[in-house]
Amino acid sequence: MKNMEDLPVPDPELSPDQNLKKTILNTQTSARIGIPLLILPGILLISMILKEELGINLGIINAITELIGNLDKSPYTGWLSPLIFLLLPLVAIIIFLLSITHFSYNKENYILQINIKFKTFNIMLLLIAGAILGTITLYLILENLNHFMLDKFGQPL
Amino acid sequence: MDDKEIYDRIKSDKQNFAILYDQYFVPIKKYILRRIGNYDISCDVTAETFLKAYLKISHFEYRGISYKVWLYRIATNEVNLFFRSKKYKPLNKINLEDFNNETLITSQQEDKDIWEKELQDHHDFLKAQQVIKNLPIKYAEVLSLRYFEKASIKEIAEILDKPKGTIKSLCTRGLQKVKEKMQPGTES
Numbered sequence: 001m002k003n004m005e006d007l008p009v010p011d012p013e014l015s016p017d018q019n020l021k022k023t024i025l026n027t028q029t030s031a032r033i034g035i036p037l038l039i040l041p042g043i044l045l046i047s048m049i050l051k052e053e054l055g056i057n058l059g060i061i062n063a064i065t066e067l068i069g070n071l072d073k074s075p076y077t078g079w080l081s082p083l084i085f086l087l088l089p090l091v092a093i094i095i096f097l098l099s100i101t102h103f104s105y106n107k108e109n110y111i112l113q114i115n116i117k118f119k120t121f122n123i124m125l126l127l128i129a130g131a132i133l134g135t136i137t138l139y140l141i142l143e144n145l146n147h148f149m150l151d152k153f154g155q156p157l
Numbered sequence: 158m159d160d161k162e163i164y165d166r167i168k169s170d171k172q173n174f175a176i177l178y179d180q181y182f183v184p185i186k187k188y189i190l191r192r193i194g195n196y197d198i199s200c201d202v203t204a205e206t207f208l209k210a211y212l213k214i215s216h217f218e219y220r221g222i223s224y225k226v227w228l229y230r231i232a233t234n235e236v237n238l239f240f241r242s243k244k245y246k247p248l249n250k251i252n253l254e255d256f257n258n259e260t261l262i263t264s265q266q267e268d269k270d271i272w273e274k275e276l277q278d279h280h281d282f283l284k285a286q287q288v289i290k291n292l293p294i295k296y297a298e299v300l301s302l303r304y305f306e307k308a309s310i311k312e313i314a315e316i317l318d319k320p321k322g323t324i325k326s327l328c329t330r331g332l333q334k335v336k337e338k339m340q341p342g343t344e345s
Contacts, residue, residue: 004304017265
């Protein structure tokens with residue numbers, strides 16, 4: 001090897017990896033979209049639990065629970081509570097589920113492959129969204145059951 | 158498209174990072190391949206380079222250095238990290254397996270075959286690369302940029318963020334070490 005300046009170097013014909021590009025551009029996007037959807041229902045739920053179950057009476061908590069009560073009573077804003085407590089966490093769950101699953105279809109063998117990636121942070125967000133949605137759903141079921149019992153049998157659950 | 162235009166586009170929408178990716182992916186990958194040699198590891202390091210660039214792109218200030226220099230700097234740091242650490246773990250935030258396994262493997266295999274064929278036709282390069290890889294990193298990075306990437310002293314100084322005088326000195330001393338190792342009887 002005589003002269004490093006004139007050293008011929010390999011110069012292969014490569015092409016940009018488009019799949020990698022998509023992967024990088026999608027990094028953290030799902031968590032960023034999903035997290036704000038949980039903030040409002042999370043705050044409202046915690047406020048209600050603190051007041052109703054733990055009996056904590058702070059000014060801000062009372063204000064929040066009163067707001068929810070007033071929204072529910074009005075026919076114009078009655079739809080807001082289901083939207084906040086049910087729809088937002090549901091959409092967040094769907095987003096987080098999509099972020100950890102990958103679907104691929106093999107046309108030759110007619111096989112649909114679903115891969116689930118255990119990403120700790122996204123799984124944690126999924127569980128929090130599930131807990132919020134589960135708590136609200138359980139509360140609604142028990143509330144309705146309570147009213148049913150009162151109407152039918154004259155006594156609550 | 159010049160750097161200023163790219164900068165403005167990325168500022169308005171981070172997804173325009175794709176412009177940088179399309180423009181610099183191949184040159185950066187070739188640089189990493191020439192330094193590391195192994196195709197599969199080079200793919201990991203290249204992916205890590207662009208991932209880190211994407212995550213840091215919001216903090217890039219358009220003053221003093223170009224995108225090219227910035228990306229080469231990140232790539233150099235990643236390659237150095239690989240050589241320094243036995244526990245180098247690329248892709249700590251993403252996993253290539255998430256996306257379309259089949260297509261990814263096919264396109265990588267074709268490129269891998271192309272690279273390995275190129276190496277077979279460049280014996281002198283292979284000898285030089287082996288020697289340079291075993292030098293201390295401060296010499297290896299300068300010599301790789303100078304003789305593999307044909308970068309000027311000014312460009313190398315910008316990439317490594319060192320004075321030009323230091324780069325010249327490292328280049329001279331590094332070249333001396335390469336010549337010593339390439340002497341007959343000292344080749345490994």
